[in-house]
Amino acid sequence: MTPNIAVLKNHGVPNSMILKLISNHPTTMMLNNSRISEIVAMVKEMGFDPIKATFITAVRVMSGMSKLNWEGKLELYRSLGWSEAEIFSAFKTYPTHMIVSEKKIRRGMDFFVNEMNCKPSSISKYADILSLSFEKRIVPRCSVLQVLMSKGLINKDLCLSRPLRVNEKDFLEKFVIKYLHRVPDLLRVYQGKMELLG
Known part of the structure; x- marks a missing residue:
């Protein structure tokens, strides 16, 4: 040592x-x-x-990480649409995103790109969100955001990092309770008791 x-x-x-x-x-x-x-x-x-x-x-x-694992992770991010500059910029800002499992990275990127219409390059700027719990945080919160976007209550170009990073209390206050008078079922959406269509 x-x-x-x-x-x-x-x-x-x-x-x-x-x-x-x-x-x-x-x-x-x-x-x-x-x-x-x-x-x-x-x-x-x-x-x-x-x-x-x-x-x-x-x-x-x-x-x-072994050298082989490191190179494999770099190749994974390249295959998901990140440039070399974006990969290393993400690592410099959020080093721990490199130890997220390949399965979790692919699942998160697929969801953000295909369900939330995010560009791969935009996810690279907030790579730490790939380490968040998919079932407990990403899906419930993004379900609420999708409803709010569909009703024109929040901007469709909203950066996802802020609502995904804030604590539970702040998220409920700013993205659920604030809009309950306009969307009465929003809390049920957040709790996963309503299936979203489209």
């Missing part, structure tokens, strides 16, 4: 960040020193700032 700590320090990672990594993800620091050196160099080359938490997160994510 000591040589790996030295690698991080030499690249300007603060002691507080290193301690956090050791405490929360000790297996990362147990990797072969040459592999850690390679990963840290790659992360820095991608433009991550060593003094920010995303640097350590990126190191952790990459250390948990």
Whole structure:
């Protein structure tokens, strides 16, 4: 572990960040020193700032993936319509989206593109939404948004990231309760008690 700590320090990672990594993800620091050196160099080359938490997160994510898995995930995003620039921009902003399972990524992208009419490039800007629970968050909330859009109550070009990211209380207040006088069944839609048609 000591040589790996030295690698991080030499690249300007603060002691507080290193301690956090050791405490929360000790297996990362147990990797072969040459592999850690390679990963840290790659992360820095991608433009991550060593003094920010995303640097350590990126190191952790990459250390948990083999080179083959990393390349496979890159190819998956390419096949789903993301450009090279979008893939790496998404990783730089939300490193953990790279460890979401292929099945979940495909399911989420299919839903957002084919059901919510989003462009793949727009999803790449908010890649963290791919890690959200499909059944518990994405579908219920998007069902409500679809109803509101169909009735002209919200803009069809609404960015999905905000309504999908907010906590339960805020979502209910801003997208359900606010419109109940116009759409009395909206709460039932959110709770999954009404099947949406079209």
